[in-house]
Amino acid sequence: MAVRLDDIGPLESVLTRRPFGLAADIDGTLSPIVDTPDTAAVTPLCRRYLREIRRRVEVVAAISGRAPKVARRLVGLEDLVYIGNHGLSWWQQGREETLAEAAPYETKVRDARKDLAVRLNLPGLLLEDKGPILALHYRLCADPQAAREAILDALVPWKKQGMRIREGRLVFELGPPLDIHKGTALARLMETYRLGGVLYLGDDLTDVDAFKMLRHWREEGKVSGAAVAVANPESGPKVMEEADYWVDGVPGVEWLLGAIATAVGGKQP
Numbered sequence: 001m002a003v004r005l006d007d008i009g010p011l012e013s014v015l016t017r018r019p020f021g022l023a024a025d026i027d028g029t030l031s032p033i034v035d036t037p038d039t040a041a042v043t044p045l046c047r048r049y050l051r052e053i054r055r056r057v058e059v060v061a062a063i064s065g066r067a068p069k070v071a072r073r074l075v076g077l078e079d080l081v082y083i084g085n086h087g088l089s090w091w092q093q094g095r096e097e098t099l100a101e102a103a104p105y106e107t108k109v110r111d112a113r114k115d116l117a118v119r120l121n122l123p124g125l126l127l128e129d130k131g132p133i134l135a136l137h138y139r140l141c142a143d144p145q146a147a148r149e150a151i152l153d154a155l156v157p158w159k160k161q162g163m164r165i166r167e168g169r170l171v172f173e174l175g176p177p178l179d180i181h182k183g184t185a186l187a188r189l190m191e192t193y194r195l196g197g198v199l200y201l202g203d204d205l206t207d208v209d210a211f212k213m214l215r216h217w218r219e220e221g222k223v224s225g226a227a228v229a230v231a232n233p234e235s236g237p238k239v240m241e242e243a244d245y246w247v248d249g250v251p252g253v254e255w256l257l258g259a260i261a262t263a264v265g266g267k268q269p
């Protein structure tokens, strides 16, 4: 069970390790939860502290379910690593790439988009092309419940072809049937940058995969690290159970990032 973090003393042994990496989810962690994802915004304080931390440590990464270019626009810092689509797509050093195992599915996702645009006649439905994932947002449909049913029906042939369907809040995602998630993304990040210290921040179920991966690496003695849950009305008990520490909402994250910036040598206001 996560312990409330109100000073960063317990993180000292993690923060002093090098190379050090900070990885954070975006929605609900760096930006407050909003009803329409398009209006989400990373807070100025989070951005400022992330920039300061980045100057002093080897890697700062944003890991999100969003497309990397959207994640990059939201955070607004150039020298971060942006891991999008729950680990399928990476943006680093000016280049975006899809993991090799997911790349073959991009054509299939494009075909699905054409097919669904014809078969689904739902005013308000928004099809978002995220590379290896197609997102179907139905929050603007007049009758979301009816839209949900119609989308599920229309997705049947694609499911039969082996594609994976994930359901989120007023959205379905069609993507590759691969075991790739924020946990595998974090493992890849730790491996690529040979991290000795890692801090991971996240607020929802998809982050639990990363919490578990970090714990596994720690137990194997490969890394010194801690998982911090960001508590909000949607985070749920599992998130609190699997993390090492917790902070209260985005303001708690702002406090923590400010304290980390100071600890690793950045400047306080």
Ligand SMILES: [Mg+2]
Binding pocket: 025, 026, 027, 028, 029, 202, 203, 204
């Ligand atoms: Mg989140």
